[in-house]
Amino acid sequence: MTLFLQTYNNYIWLAPYGYSVVFAGFSFYLFRLFEGFYATIFDKPLFRNYFIYKKLSEHQLAILTKEFSFYNSLSEKHKRQFQHRVASFISDKEFIGRENLQVTERMKVLTSAIGCMLSFGRKNYKFNLIEFILIYPKEFYSKVNNAYHKGEFNPKGRALVISWKDFEEGYQITNDNLNLGIHEFMHAMQLEAKRGGDGDSDRFEKQFQNILKQLTKPEIKDKLIATQYFRDYAFTNQYEFMSVMTEYFFESPQEFKKQFPELYGYTKKLLNFNFGDY
Ligand SMILES: [Zn+2]
Numbered sequence: 001m002t003l004f005l006q007t008y009n010n011y012i013w014l015a016p017y018g019y020s021v022v023f024a025g026f027s028f029y030l031f032r033l034f035e036g037f038y039a040t041i042f043d044k045p046l047f048r049n050y051f052i053y054k055k056l057s058e059h060q061l062a063i064l065t066k067e068f069s070f071y072n073s074l075s076e077k078h079k080r081q082f083q084h085r086v087a088s089f090i091s092d093k094e095f096i097g098r099e100n101l102q103v104t105e106r107m108k109v110l111t112s113a114i115g116c117m118l119s120f121g122r123k124n125y126k127f128n129l130i131e132f133i134l135i136y137p138k139e140f141y142s143k144v145n146n147a148y149h150k151g152e153f154n155p156k157g158r159a160l161v162i163s164w165k166d167f168e169e170g171y172q173i174t175n176d177n178l179n180l181g182i183h184e185f186m187h188a189m190q191l192e193a194k195r196g197g198d199g200d201s202d203r204f205e206k207q208f209q210n211i212l213k214q215l216t217k218p219e220i221k222d223k224l225i226a227t228q229y230f231r232d233y234a235f236t237n238q239y240e241f242m243s244v245m246t247e248y249f250f251e252s253p254q255e256f257k258k259q260f261p262e263l264y265g266y267t268k269k270l271l272n273f274n275f276g277d278y
Contacts, residue, residue: 114182
C-alpha cells in the first residue's frame with residue numbers, strides 16, 4: 001500500500017503537463033478547423049507561411065537580386081518569405097543536366113524563382129508533382145509525340161523538362177507574353193489542383209470553373225476572336241489556355257486587365273496574387 005501511494009505521488013505532479021498536452025492538441029485541431037473554414041469563406045489561405053527560416057547563400061541571393069526583378073519589387077517581409085521558399089525549393093528538387101549540360105547555381109536559382117513566383121500566393125508552394133528538373137541546352141526531342149519540345153511537364157516521370165535557351169528567353173524578354181517557365185509550372189499546378197486535397201487546389205478548381213464559364217459567354221468569345229489577344233496556341237485545349245493565359249498575366253498584367261478584366265480577376269484570385277503591380 002505504501003509502495004502504491006509512493007508511486008502515485010511520484011506521478012501526480014505530471015497531471016498538469018498531461019492536461020497541457022491535451023489542451024495544446026485540441027487547440028491545434030481547432031486552429032486547423034478554423035484555417036479550413038477561413039480558406040473556404042475568403043478564398044485564400046489564412047497563413048501562407050508558418051515558419052520562415054531558410055536563407056539563400058550569398059551567391060544565390062546575388063543572382064536573385066541582380067536578375068529577378070519580381071524579387072526586388074517585394075516588401076522586406078515578402079523578400080524573406082520568397083528567399084525561404086526558393087531555398088526550400090532548391091533543396092527539395094533534383095536538378096539534372098541533359099546532353100552534357102552542366103547545371104549551374106544560376107539555373108537552379110532562376111528556375112526555382114519562377115516556380116516560387118507563380119506559387120507565391122499559395123500556402124502549398126512546392127509543386128508536389130515535381131521531383132526532378134531536367135534541363136536541356138536547347139530544344140529537345142520528346143517521345144511523347146515524337147517532336148521537338150521547348151518544355152514539358154511529365155507527370156509520370158515527376159519531371160519538369162525545359163530547354164535552357166528558351167527558358168532564359170522566356171523570362172528575359174518581358175514584353176512578348178512568352179514565358180516557358182511559367183507555362184510549364186502552370187501545367188504542374190493544374191494537375192495538382194485536379195487531384196485536389198488542400199485549400200489551394202480547391203481555390204484553383206473553383207476559379208478555373210469561373211474562367212471556363214467566362215469563355216462560354218458570347219460577348220467574351222467574340223472579343224477573343226476580334227482582338228486575337230491570346231496567341232492561337234491558347235485554344236488548343238483548356239490546359240493550354242490556362243498556361244498561356246498565365247504567361248500573359250505575368251508578362252503584361254495591365255494590358256491583360258484592360259482587355260479582359262473578368263478573366264484577369266479570376267486568374268488573380270486563382271493564384272491569390274496580391275503582390276507588386278498585379
Ligand atoms: Zn503547354
